[in-house]
Amino acid sequence: MKIEDYELLLQLHRIKTIRGTAKKILISQPAITQRLKYIESHFGGVIFLRTPKQLVLTALGETVLKHAEEVVKREADFCDHLLQQDGNRVAGTLSIGASSLFSQHFLPGVLESFTKKYPSVTIDLVTGVSDEIRDSSGQFHVCIVRGEAIRTMVSHHLFEDPLHLMDTRPLHEDIARPLIEFKSDPAFQKVLEEWMAIQPQPAFNRSIKVDQFETAKQLMKRGLGMAVLPESVSRDLKDFYSIPLEVDNRPLSRNTWVCYQEGLRQLLQVDAFIHELEKTRWFEEEGKGID
The missing domain is CATH 3.40.190.290 (D-Maltodextrin-Binding Protein; domain 2)
Known part of the structure:
Protein backbone atom coordinates (compact mmCIF):
# COMPACT_ATOMS: atom_id res chain seq x y z
CA MET A 1 0.00 0.00 0.00
CA LYS A 2 1.25 3.46 -0.95
CA ILE A 3 0.53 6.67 0.91
CA GLU A 4 -1.49 7.74 -2.16
CA ASP A 5 -3.82 4.77 -1.60
CA TYR A 6 -4.61 5.90 1.92
CA GLU A 7 -5.12 9.47 0.70
CA LEU A 8 -7.52 8.15 -1.97
CA LEU A 9 -9.60 6.37 0.68
CA LEU A 10 -9.83 9.57 2.69
CA GLN A 11 -10.93 11.53 -0.37
CA LEU A 12 -13.58 8.94 -1.26
CA HIS A 13 -14.92 9.04 2.29
CA ARG A 14 -14.93 12.85 2.31
CA ILE A 15 -16.59 13.35 -1.10
CA LYS A 16 -18.83 10.23 -0.98
CA THR A 17 -18.80 9.49 -4.73
CA ILE A 18 -16.28 8.09 -7.18
CA ARG A 19 -17.33 10.65 -9.78
CA GLY A 20 -16.86 13.58 -7.42
CA THR A 21 -13.50 12.25 -6.25
CA ALA A 22 -12.32 11.78 -9.83
CA LYS A 23 -13.19 15.40 -10.57
CA LYS A 24 -11.48 16.60 -7.40
CA ILE A 25 -8.16 14.79 -7.82
CA LEU A 26 -8.11 14.79 -11.64
CA ILE A 27 -8.00 11.02 -12.10
CA SER A 28 -10.44 9.06 -14.29
CA GLN A 29 -13.32 7.18 -12.67
CA PRO A 30 -12.18 3.80 -14.10
CA ALA A 31 -8.72 4.35 -12.63
CA ILE A 32 -10.17 5.10 -9.19
CA THR A 33 -12.51 2.10 -9.39
CA GLN A 34 -9.60 -0.18 -10.32
CA ARG A 35 -7.44 1.21 -7.53
CA LEU A 36 -10.23 0.77 -4.99
CA LYS A 37 -10.65 -2.87 -6.03
CA TYR A 38 -6.93 -3.42 -5.40
CA ILE A 39 -7.13 -1.75 -1.97
CA GLU A 40 -10.17 -3.80 -0.96
CA SER A 41 -8.40 -6.94 -2.14
CA HIS A 42 -5.39 -5.98 -0.03
CA PHE A 43 -7.53 -5.64 3.10
CA GLY A 44 -9.66 -8.67 2.27
CA GLY A 45 -13.13 -7.14 2.18
CA VAL A 46 -15.45 -4.38 1.03
CA ILE A 47 -14.56 -0.93 2.33
CA PHE A 48 -17.36 1.05 0.66
CA LEU A 49 -20.89 -0.04 -0.28
CA ARG A 50 -21.73 1.47 -3.68
CA THR A 51 -25.28 2.85 -3.34
CA PRO A 52 -26.99 4.87 -6.12
CA LYS A 53 -26.40 8.12 -4.24
CA GLN A 54 -23.12 7.73 -2.38
CA LEU A 55 -20.40 5.52 -0.98
CA VAL A 56 -21.17 4.14 2.49
CA LEU A 57 -18.49 2.82 4.85
CA THR A 58 -18.74 -0.80 5.98
CA ALA A 59 -17.56 -1.95 9.42
CA LEU A 60 -14.26 -2.98 7.82
CA GLY A 61 -14.17 0.37 6.08
CA GLU A 62 -14.43 2.25 9.37
CA THR A 63 -11.39 0.37 10.69
CA VAL A 64 -9.40 0.92 7.48
CA LEU A 65 -10.28 4.63 7.35
CA LYS A 66 -9.10 5.15 10.91
CA HIS A 67 -5.82 3.46 9.98
CA ALA A 68 -5.58 5.59 6.82
CA GLU A 69 -5.96 8.79 8.83
CA GLU A 70 -3.18 7.70 11.17
CA VAL A 71 -0.86 6.75 8.29
CA VAL A 72 -1.39 10.03 6.44
CA LYS A 73 -0.91 12.07 9.61
CA ARG A 74 2.28 10.20 10.56
CA GLU A 75 3.64 10.80 7.06
CA ALA A 76 2.87 14.54 7.25
CA ASP A 77 4.38 14.81 10.75
CA PHE A 78 7.52 13.01 9.57
CA CYS A 79 7.91 15.35 6.58
CA ASP A 80 7.45 18.36 8.86
CA HIS A 81 10.08 16.96 11.23
CA LEU A 82 12.56 16.63 8.37
CA LEU A 83 11.89 20.20 7.29
CA GLN A 84 12.60 21.50 10.79
CA GLN A 85 16.04 19.86 10.58
CA ASP A 86 16.78 21.58 7.25
CA GLY A 87 18.35 24.70 8.70
CA ASN A 88 17.08 28.03 7.42
CA ARG A 89 15.92 26.84 4.00
CA VAL A 90 12.25 27.56 3.32
CA ALA A 91 11.04 24.48 1.47
CA GLY A 92 8.59 21.59 1.61
CA THR A 93 4.81 21.52 1.23
CA LEU A 94 2.52 24.30 2.41
CA SER A 95 -1.11 23.17 2.68
CA ILE A 96 -3.68 25.96 2.51
CA GLY A 97 -7.46 25.88 2.89
CA ALA A 98 -8.96 29.18 1.75
CA SER A 99 -12.39 30.69 1.23
CA SER A 100 -13.50 30.92 -2.40
CA LEU A 101 -13.86 34.69 -2.36
CA PHE A 102 -10.41 35.24 -0.88
CA SER A 103 -8.95 32.70 -3.31
CA GLN A 104 -10.37 34.45 -6.34
CA HIS A 105 -9.64 38.06 -5.43
CA PHE A 106 -6.59 38.06 -3.17
CA LEU A 107 -4.75 34.75 -2.99
CA PRO A 108 -3.30 34.74 -6.54
CA GLY A 109 -1.34 37.93 -5.84
CA VAL A 110 -0.12 36.64 -2.47
CA LEU A 111 0.98 33.29 -3.91
CA GLU A 112 2.69 34.95 -6.86
CA SER A 113 4.83 37.02 -4.50
CA PHE A 114 5.40 34.13 -2.08
CA THR A 115 6.47 31.53 -4.66
CA LYS A 116 8.90 33.97 -6.28
CA LYS A 117 10.62 34.39 -2.94
CA TYR A 118 10.42 30.69 -1.97
CA PRO A 119 10.47 28.57 -5.15
CA SER A 120 11.27 25.39 -3.19
CA VAL A 121 7.88 25.45 -1.44
CA THR A 122 5.15 23.26 -2.95
CA ILE A 123 1.65 24.73 -2.61
CA ASP A 124 -1.19 22.34 -1.71
CA LEU A 125 -4.38 24.39 -2.04
CA VAL A 126 -8.07 23.64 -1.40
CA THR A 127 -10.75 26.33 -1.79
CA GLY A 128 -14.39 26.36 -0.73
CA VAL A 129 -17.05 28.05 1.38
CA SER A 130 -15.56 29.12 4.72
CA ASP A 131 -17.61 26.54 6.66
CA GLU A 132 -16.14 23.77 4.48
CA ILE A 133 -12.64 25.00 5.30
CA ARG A 134 -13.49 25.13 9.02
CA ASP A 135 -14.85 21.57 8.95
CA SER A 136 -11.61 20.24 7.43
CA SER A 137 -9.21 22.68 9.14
CA GLY A 138 -7.11 19.83 10.58
CA GLN A 139 -5.95 18.96 7.06
CA PHE A 140 -4.19 22.29 6.49
CA HIS A 141 -1.18 24.15 7.78
CA VAL A 142 -3.01 27.45 7.22
CA CYS A 143 -6.73 28.26 6.90
CA ILE A 144 -8.09 31.55 5.54
CA VAL A 145 -11.77 32.03 6.39
CA ARG A 146 -14.35 34.78 6.34
CA GLY A 147 -16.84 35.63 9.05
CA GLU A 148 -15.78 34.16 12.37
CA ALA A 149 -12.27 32.99 13.20
CA ILE A 150 -11.65 29.30 13.94
CA ARG A 151 -11.79 29.23 17.72
CA THR A 152 -9.64 26.13 18.16
CA MET A 153 -6.73 27.72 16.27
CA VAL A 154 -4.46 30.73 16.56
CA SER A 155 -6.11 33.48 14.49
CA HIS A 156 -4.94 36.80 13.05
CA HIS A 157 -7.30 39.37 11.55
CA LEU A 158 -6.39 40.25 7.97
CA PHE A 159 -9.02 42.79 6.90
CA GLU A 160 -12.63 43.95 7.19
CA ARG A 254 -17.28 40.49 6.83
CA ASN A 255 -13.94 39.85 8.52
CA THR A 256 -11.20 37.72 6.99
CA TRP A 257 -8.88 35.67 9.21
CA VAL A 258 -5.77 33.54 8.85
CA CYS A 259 -5.84 30.61 11.28
CA TYR A 260 -3.29 27.91 12.15
CA GLN A 261 -2.58 25.34 14.84
CA GLU A 262 -0.46 26.39 17.81
CA GLY A 263 3.22 25.70 17.13
CA LEU A 264 2.99 25.40 13.34
CA ARG A 265 4.91 28.63 12.78
CA GLN A 266 7.99 26.64 13.70
CA LEU A 267 7.72 25.30 10.15
CA LEU A 268 9.61 27.82 8.07
CA GLN A 269 7.24 27.66 5.09
CA VAL A 270 4.23 28.29 7.35
CA ASP A 271 5.90 31.20 9.13
CA ALA A 272 7.00 32.75 5.82
CA PHE A 273 3.51 32.49 4.31
CA ILE A 274 1.76 33.99 7.34
CA HIS A 275 4.31 36.81 7.31
CA GLU A 276 3.47 37.38 3.63
CA LEU A 277 -0.23 37.68 4.54
CA GLU A 278 0.40 39.98 7.49
CA LYS A 279 2.39 42.50 5.48
CA THR A 280 0.02 42.64 2.49
CA ARG A 281 -1.90 45.88 1.94
CA TRP A 282 -5.19 44.41 0.79
CA PHE A 283 -7.09 47.24 -0.86
CA GLU A 284 -4.27 49.23 -2.37
CA GLU A 285 -4.98 47.75 -5.81
CA GLU A 286 -8.42 46.69 -6.98
CA GLY A 287 -9.04 43.01 -6.41
CA LYS A 288 -5.43 42.21 -5.50
CA GLY A 289 -3.28 42.39 -2.40
CA ILE A 290 0.21 43.79 -2.99
CA ASP A 291 3.40 44.44 -1.06
Missing part, protein backbone atom coordinates in the same frame (compact mmCIF):
# COMPACT_ATOMS: atom_id res chain seq x y z
CA ASP A 161 -14.84 43.81 4.09
CA PRO A 162 -17.88 46.17 4.17
CA LEU A 163 -21.12 44.98 2.55
CA HIS A 164 -23.06 46.99 -0.03
CA LEU A 165 -26.44 46.63 -1.74
CA MET A 166 -25.91 47.23 -5.46
CA ASP A 167 -28.19 47.62 -8.47
CA THR A 168 -28.41 49.18 -11.93
CA ARG A 169 -31.43 51.22 -10.74
CA PRO A 170 -31.84 53.73 -7.91
CA LEU A 171 -32.18 51.81 -4.66
CA HIS A 172 -35.10 53.73 -3.16
CA GLU A 173 -37.74 52.97 -5.78
CA ASP A 174 -41.09 51.75 -4.43
CA ILE A 175 -40.88 48.65 -6.58
CA ALA A 176 -39.97 45.20 -5.30
CA ARG A 177 -36.85 44.10 -7.16
CA PRO A 178 -35.40 40.57 -7.35
CA LEU A 179 -32.66 39.99 -4.78
CA ILE A 180 -29.87 37.87 -6.25
CA GLU A 181 -28.49 35.71 -3.44
CA PHE A 182 -25.40 33.52 -3.56
CA LYS A 183 -24.32 30.48 -1.59
CA SER A 184 -22.39 31.33 1.53
CA ASP A 185 -21.92 30.15 5.10
CA PRO A 186 -24.58 30.52 7.83
CA ALA A 187 -22.77 33.48 9.43
CA PHE A 188 -23.14 35.54 6.26
CA GLN A 189 -26.77 34.49 5.91
CA LYS A 190 -27.40 35.61 9.50
CA VAL A 191 -25.98 39.05 8.73
CA LEU A 192 -28.12 39.28 5.59
CA GLU A 193 -31.29 38.18 7.39
CA GLU A 194 -30.63 40.73 10.15
CA TRP A 195 -30.48 43.50 7.57
CA MET A 196 -33.46 42.30 5.53
CA ALA A 197 -35.66 42.16 8.63
CA ILE A 198 -35.58 45.95 9.00
CA GLN A 199 -36.19 46.86 5.35
CA PRO A 200 -39.44 48.63 4.41
CA GLN A 201 -41.92 46.92 2.11
CA PRO A 202 -41.91 46.46 -0.79
CA ALA A 203 -38.17 45.99 -0.92
CA PHE A 204 -37.25 42.89 -2.89
CA ASN A 205 -38.26 39.44 -4.01
CA ARG A 206 -35.98 36.57 -2.94
CA SER A 207 -36.41 34.88 -6.28
CA ILE A 208 -32.87 34.29 -7.59
CA LYS A 209 -30.33 32.08 -5.83
CA VAL A 210 -26.99 31.17 -7.41
CA ASP A 211 -23.98 29.13 -6.35
CA GLN A 212 -21.27 31.82 -6.39
CA PHE A 213 -20.95 35.51 -5.61
CA GLU A 214 -19.40 36.16 -9.03
CA THR A 215 -22.57 34.85 -10.72
CA ALA A 216 -24.68 37.19 -8.57
CA LYS A 217 -22.42 40.07 -9.53
CA GLN A 218 -22.70 39.39 -13.27
CA LEU A 219 -26.50 39.03 -13.11
CA MET A 220 -26.76 42.30 -11.18
CA LYS A 221 -24.58 44.08 -13.75
CA ARG A 222 -27.06 43.07 -16.46
CA GLY A 223 -30.00 44.56 -14.63
CA LEU A 224 -31.62 41.31 -13.47
CA GLY A 225 -31.88 42.37 -9.85
CA MET A 226 -30.04 43.75 -6.85
CA ALA A 227 -27.28 41.96 -4.94
CA VAL A 228 -25.49 42.29 -1.61
CA LEU A 229 -21.78 42.25 -2.42
CA PRO A 230 -18.63 42.66 -0.31
CA GLU A 231 -16.49 45.67 -1.16
CA SER A 232 -13.67 43.36 -2.22
CA VAL A 233 -15.66 42.05 -5.22
CA SER A 234 -17.39 45.29 -6.17
CA ARG A 235 -14.53 47.77 -6.37
CA ASP A 236 -14.84 47.78 -10.17
CA LEU A 237 -18.56 48.70 -10.07
CA LYS A 238 -18.21 52.45 -9.63
CA ASP A 239 -20.98 53.29 -12.14
CA PHE A 240 -23.68 51.33 -10.29
CA TYR A 241 -26.05 52.41 -7.53
CA SER A 242 -24.79 51.36 -4.13
CA ILE A 243 -25.61 51.83 -0.47
CA PRO A 244 -23.77 50.39 2.55
CA LEU A 245 -25.61 47.82 4.65
CA GLU A 246 -26.34 49.11 8.13
CA VAL A 247 -28.31 48.00 11.18
CA ASP A 248 -28.93 50.66 13.87
CA ASN A 249 -26.36 52.89 12.13
CA ARG A 250 -23.83 50.09 12.45
CA PRO A 251 -22.11 49.17 9.17
CA LEU A 252 -22.27 45.48 8.33
CA SER A 253 -19.12 43.79 7.12
